[in-house]
Structures are given as structure tokens and as C-alpha cells.
Amino acid sequence: MSNILTMNNIQKSFGELEVIKDISVSIKKGDVLSIIGPSGGGKSTLLRCAAMLETINGGSILYGDKKAAWTEDNGKVVYAKGKDMKEIKNYFGLVFQNFNLFPHFSVLKNITDAPLRMQKRNKDEVMSEAEVLLDKMGLKEKAGAYPYQLSGGQQQRVAIARALALKPQILFFDEPTSALDPELTAEVLRVIRQLAEENMTMAIVTHEMNFARLVSDHLIFIDGGVIVEQGSPDAVLGNPQMERTKAFLNKLEQ
Amino acid sequence: MELQTMVTMLAEGFLKSVAIFSLTLLGSLPLGLLVAFGRMSKFKPLQWIVKFYISVMRGTPLMLQLMVVFFGPHYLLGIQTGSNYRFVAVIIGFVLNYAAYFAEIYRGGIESMSVGQYEAAEIMGYSKAHTFVRIILPQVIKRILPSITNEMITLVKDTSLAFAISYAEMFTLAKKIASSQSTLMPFVIAGVFYFIFNYVVAFIMERVEKKMSYYR
Ligand SMILES: Nc1ncnc2c1ncn2[C@@H]1O[C@H](COP(=O)(O)OP(=O)(O)OP(=O)(O)O)[C@@H](O)[C@H]1O
Ligand SMILES: [Mg+2]
Numbered sequence: 001m002s003n004i005l006t007m008n009n010i011q012k013s014f015g016e017l018e019v020i021k022d023i024s025v026s027i028k029k030g031d032v033l034s035i036i037g038p039s040g041g042g043k044s045t046l047l048r049c050a051a052m053l054e055t056i057n058g059g060s061i062l063y064g065d066k067k068a069a070w071t072e073d074n075g076k077v078v079y080a081k082g083k084d085m086k087e088i089k090n091y092f093g094l095v096f097q098n099f100n101l102f103p104h105f106s107v108l109k110n111i112t113d114a115p116l117r118m119q120k121r122n123k124d125e126v127m128s129e130a131e132v133l134l135d136k137m138g139l140k141e142k143a144g145a146y147p148y149q150l151s152g153g154q155q156q157r158v159a160i161a162r163a164l165a166l167k168p169q170i171l172f173f174d175e176p177t178s179a180l181d182p183e184l185t186a187e188v189l190r191v192i193r194q195l196a197e198e199n200m201t202m203a204i205v206t207h208e209m210n211f212a213r214l215v216s217d218h219l220i221f222i223d224g225g226v227i228v229e230q231g232s233p234d235a236v237l238g239n240p241q242m243e244r245t246k247a248f249l250n251k252l253e254q
Numbered sequence: 255m256e257l258q259t260m261v262t263m264l265a266e267g268f269l270k271s272v273a274i275f276s277l278t279l280l281g282s283l284p285l286g287l288l289v290a291f292g293r294m295s296k297f298k299p300l301q302w303i304v305k306f307y308i309s310v311m312r313g314t315p316l317m318l319q320l321m322v323v324f325f326g327p328h329y330l331l332g333i334q335t336g337s338n339y340r341f342v343a344v345i346i347g348f349v350l351n352y353a354a355y356f357a358e359i360y361r362g363g364i365e366s367m368s369v370g371q372y373e374a375a376e377i378m379g380y381s382k383a384h385t386f387v388r389i390i391l392p393q394v395i396k397r398i399l400p401s402i403t404n405e406m407i408t409l410v411k412d413t414s415l416a417f418a419i420s421y422a423e424m425f426t427l428a429k430k431i432a433s434s435q436s437t438l439m440p441f442v443i444a445g446v447f448y449f450i451f452n453y454v455v456a457f458i459m460e461r462v463e464k465k466m467s468y469y470r
Contacts, residue, residue: 051377052376053377086379089377089379090379093377093378094377096370096373096374098370100370100371100373101374102371102374102375102389103393103469103470104392113388114378114379114380117380117388118378118379118380118381118384119379146468146469146470148469162378163377166378
């Protein structure tokens with residue numbers, strides 16, 4: 001099947017600090033990619049490059065067959081502009097570690113505002129879809145609540161619903177549960193698992209190895225700005241080949 | 255002079271003080287936001303100019319600024335100003351001065367917003383303008399409301415500085431009556447007026463703050 005996202009030879013530096021050295025990764029439609037690795041390895045940065053929150057210094061990014069960013073012969077990185085870029089930005093959604101809900105909007109408005117205002121979609125349609133999403137997230141009674149009135153787990157589920165309401169082709173998660181207590185983590189992971197079963201294409205940065213094993217089709221271990229090891233989650237987590245992967249996984253088990 | 259006459263005269267001046275207050279807010283609240291944008295601009299020369307403007311407005315007495323605005327056109331540029339220029343000068347002076355203070359308040363509020371709000375909006379396809387108007391500004395206003403209230407209360411009292419160019423607001427009149435009648439009474443009455451004015455301002459602003467307390 002076709003790739004939703006293709007990233008080739010991505011490089012990203014912050015000043016002198018080379019954070020992503022040369023990473024190529026692609027995600028097929030319906031697949032779930034898990035990204036694991038030690039702190040500071042560049043996981044978030046990679047995801048943020050894919051989501052256009054950071055500009056790459058080299059390589060190329062494709063959504064479907066649309067070029068989002070590419071490197072020209074002279075080494076200069078060029079990004080798509082105008083309408084093309086707008087179209088590309090409709091491809092993906094991102095769920096943040098700390099939710100980033102809009103505190104002055106009710107739960108329902110958090111979910112419906114962008115589809116109504118920015119996508120200019122039909123109101124009845126957006127409203128009924130929002131209802132379905134809230135139901136799915138187990139938040140039916142919370143439509144009128146404000147973010148501060150919700151638990152972290154509930155807030156994160158609203159954030160997921162908000163991202164889904166824009167109908168992205170692929171959803172990125174950057175450590176969606178690391179700001180949550182264990183009980184709250186479980187409810188968020190359950191929702192993401194359900195999405196995986198519905199064949200939502202996703203890329204998830206996570207420290208939850210059991211979850212990664214359950215949910216993902218492909219797993220990459222990133223350290224020092226490169227992919228150290230990749231493969232099926234069972235292979236990488238169950239039978240790692242590289243010393244760095246082994247060391248990382250051993251440390252987690254302690 | 256009878257007390258009633260005094261009160262009536264001062265009440266007229268009071269209306270003028272209220273006019274200064276209202277027009278100053280009407281002009282300086284939006285202008286302050288523009289100045290804040292200039293202050294935060296990535297275009298350095300603009301940033302420097304605005305920074306200089308703010309430091310002059312905050313670093314020199316408002317009374318002096320009023321005199322410059324009022325006498326400046328005539329003495330510096332040789333322009334003959336009309337009879338109603340006195341009031342115009344008061345409003346220009348106050349608006350320019352308060353815009354500088356409001357700009358710094360806006361800037362503090364805008365800079366206190368987390369990047370996460372901008373990034374979430376960007377990911378969701380909000381345009382720059384929508385992000386500012388719908389996501390950032392409402393939250394900024396809530397955060398800066400106490401500081402705005404403070405400035406408004408100061409402004410009520412500052413309206414008396416219009417006496418520097420003899421504009422006939424309440425304090426100017428009070429001073430005039432007091433010296434001609436050799437009594438402190440007008441000052442007492444004016445004081446009561448200012449106090450009530452500020453009481454109302456504080457009351458309204460408290461209401462507004464309450465109205466915005468539906469979220470955190
Ligand atoms: N905006 C930035 N400016 C400068 N350096 C940055 C910036 N963002 C990230 N870095 C640096 O890039 C490196 C990789 O950061 P990144 O957040 O991608 O790591 P991570 O793998 O997501 O780690 P964690 O598991 O802690 O989230 C770190 O050394 C970090 O300090
Ligand atoms: Mg990270």
C-alpha cells in the first residue's frame with residue numbers, strides 16, 4: 001500500500017547542535033509506527049519536523065505524493081507554499097504531551113471550532129461528528145465542560161478528539177501519556193489502541209514498551225539523532241541486536 | 255457661593271473628566287496593542303523606535319507631555335491652533351501616554367502565553383490572524399485585566415493633570431473656585447466625585463473579571 005508519510009535523509013540542527021543526523025522513515029496507510037529511545041535522542045524533534053513545527057536542514061518530506069519539503073542541488077531546503085502547504089497541513093494532526101487544549105473554549109468548542117472556522121464545514125455535520133467522537137472517547141457528558149474541569153486523561157482524550165475532528169490522514173503523538181498518572185494513562189492508551197484497530201495511521205513517541213508492542217506494526221529506536229535499530233516491535237523489543245538498544249531496554253526494566 | 259452652585263459647576267467639570275477618561279481608553283487600548291506589536295516586531299528599527307517612544311512616555315511627566323502637545327504646534331511649527339484644540343491636545347496627550355503603558359501590559363500578557371497554544375493552533379490550521387484573535391488575545395485579556403484596572407484607576411485621577419493646560423475639567427474648576435472663594439470646599443467635593451468615579455470603575459471591572467472567570 002501507499003505511503004502516507006515519507007521522510008528521507010532528514011537532518012536537523014539547533015545552532016551547532018545536530019539533533020537529527022540522517023533519518024529516513026516512512027509510514028504506510030493504516031500502519032502504526034512507534035518511536036522509542038533515550039531522552040534527548042531526537043524523537044520529539046523528528047515528529048515536530050514531520051508536523052512542520054521545525055524546519056529541516058536537509059532531506060525531504062512527502063505526504064502521499066505531495067512534496068512538503070525537499071533539498072535542492074545547492075543544499076538549500078525548500079518548503080511547499082500557499083495552497084500546496086495548506087493541503088499538506090490537512091494531512092496530519094498532532095497530540096501533544098501536555099495537551100495544549102484551548103482553556104477558554106468548552107470541550108465541544110475545542111473540537112468543533114477549527115472544522116467550522118478554518119475548514120468551513122457544514123455545522124450540523126461537524127456537530128454530529130463531534131458527538132460521535134466524544135462518545136467514542138467516553139466524554140459524552142463533558143461536552144460543556146472547560147479543560148480545567150477535566151482530569152489529565154480526559155483532557156488528553158479531548159485533544160485526541162480535537163485532532164480527529166479535522167480528519168487527518170495521519171496522527172502524531174508525542175508521549176501522549178507521560179504527563180499522566182498510571183490509571184489515566186490506561187484510558188488514553190485504550191483510546192489509541194482502538195484507533196489502531198480502526199486502521200488509523202499513527203506515529204507515536206512513547207516510553208510505554210508494552211503498549212508499543214501491542215499497538216505498532218513497526219518500531220524505531222532513535223539515539224543520538226540516528227535510527228539505531230528498527231523492525232517489528234517483537235523483534236526490536238524482544239530480541240534487540242544492537243548494544244545501545246539492549247542497554248536502553250535493560251535500563252527501562254530496572 | 256452656595257454649595258449647590260459649586261456642586262453644579264463641578265458636576266459640569268466632572269462630565270469633562272469622564273469624557274477625557276472615556277476617550278483616552280477608547281484611543282489608547284487599541285493603540286497600545288499596535289504599539290505592543292511594534293515593540294515585539296522582528297524588524298529591529300521599528301522595535302527601537304517603539305522602545306524609545308515607550309521610554310519617553312513613561313520617563314517624562316504626563317503634565318509636560320500635555321504642554322508639548324498643546325503648545326508644540328504653535329511654538330515649534332508655527333501652526334495657529336483653533337479654539338477647541340485645548341481639548342484635542344488633552345486627548346492626544348493622554349492617548350499617547352496611556353498607549354505606552356498599555357503596550358507594556360499587552361506585551362507582558364502576550365509573552366506569558368505558552369508556545370503550546372500557538373503550536374496547537376498552527377497544527378489545527380488556524381491562520382496567524384485567527385490564532386491571535388481567537389486563541390491568544392482572549393486569554394491575554396483575562397490575564398492582564400487586573401493591570402488594566404490599575405491603569406484605569408490611575409487614569410481617573412490623572413484626568414486632573416489637564417489643568418496644566420487649563421482645560422476646564424473638574425480639578426481645574428475646583429482650583430479656580432477655591433481661589434476665588436477662599437474655601438477648600440470645592441476640593442472636598444471634587445475628591446468625593448473622583449472617589450465615586452473610581453468606585454464605579456472598580457465595580458465594573460470586578461464584574462468583567464468575574465465574567466471571565468468561567469475558565470482558568
Ligand atoms: N528548540 C530547541 N532549541 C535548541 N535545542 C533543542 C530544541 N529542541 C530540542 N533541542 C535539543 O535537541 C535534542 C533532542 O531533543 P528532543 O526533544 O527531540 O529529544 P527527545 O528524544 O524527544 O527526548 P525526550 O524523551 O526527553 O522527550 C536535545 O538535546 C534538546 O536539548
Ligand atoms: Mg520528546
